[in-house]
Amino acid sequence: MKKPYKAFPIDDPDPNDPTQREMYLPSFQVRLGHGHGNRSPRFDAIVDSGSPWCIFRADLGRMIGIDITKTNKTYPLGGVISGPRDTMYIHKVKIFVESDWVIEVMAGFVEKLAVTGILGRNGFFTNFKTTFDHSTNPATVEIERFHIA
Amino acid sequence: MLTKNNQLAHLLTGAARNCWLALTEDETRIVGKGDTLEKAVQEAQKNGVEDPVVIWSPKEWYYGVYC
Numbered sequence A: 001m002k003k004p005y006k007a008f009p010i011d012d013p014d015p016n017d018p019t020q021r022e023m024y025l026p027s028f029q030v031r032l033g034h035g036h037g038n039r040s041p042r043f044d045a046i047v048d049s050g051s052p053w054c055i056f057r058a059d060l061g062r063m064i065g066i067d068i069t070k071t072n073k074t075y076p077l078g079g080v081i082s083g084p085r086d087t088m089y090i091h092k093v094k095i096f097v098e099s100d101w102v103i104e105v106m107a108g109f110v111e112k113l114a115v116t117g118i119l120g121r122n123g124f125f126t127n128f129k130t131t132f133d134h135s136t137n138p139a140t141v142e143i144e145r146f147h148i149a
Numbered sequence B: 001m002l003t004k005n006n007q008l009a010h011l012l013t014g015a016a017r018n019c020w021l022a023l024t025e026d027e028t029r030i031v032g033k034g035d036t037l038e039k040a041v042q043e044a045q046k047n048g049v050e051d052p053v054v055i056w057s058p059k060e061w062y063y064g065v066y067c
Helices: A058-063 B005-011 B037-046
Strands: A003-004 A008-010 A020-026 A027-036 A040-048 A053-055 A072-075 A087-098 A101-110 A117-119 A129-132 A141-143 B019-023 B030-034 B053-057
Touching: A003 A087, A003 A117, A008 B005, A027 A117, A027 A141, A053 A058, A058 A087, A058 A101, A058 B037, B019 B037, B030 B037, B037 B053
Parallel strands: A040 A117, A040 B053, A053 A101
Antiparallel strands: A003 A141, A008 A020, A027 A040, A027 A087, A053 A117, A072 A087, A087 A101, A129 A141, B019 B030, B019 B053
């Protein structure tokens, strides 16, 4: 499956291009699932090769019945610059990717994530061969499911 | 220029911030909002959209993923 990057707003434009009022990001539409039948609404999750994990806002986890803080797997999550950290709580969830695939991953849940969700290396890139193509405008992201024998 | 690919950015620029938004399936209209995910979805359903697409609208849209 190949999708063009999707445009999201940007309040402070890139100084290299002050006219740009959008940021184009690779994303796929997903739902989260937990247990039997509990599924989240659909949402756009950003494909982020810089993130070691798949991470979602904690509200999404609660909606599918996860007791977010009830886990012994936590991690202090920070951004690319120093600043306040937030605790990431890790739980096993199913991710329904674009109605075509279901993967089961250990994902992080964070209260103060600035985006709805992130598809990171462990869980997403370990299940999909992911290709970013910036030779087109807008750029595209393509995924191909693989299984490690 | 507004195109199919950037209309979501256009829609979100003027939308409420620091809350959940619920959108139509084609992401062209906001049909619900709330300080909780549940409120946004319920409002969408009252507006006739049973299975909305949801998105967290942050206080500020910027190049980053953590608040």
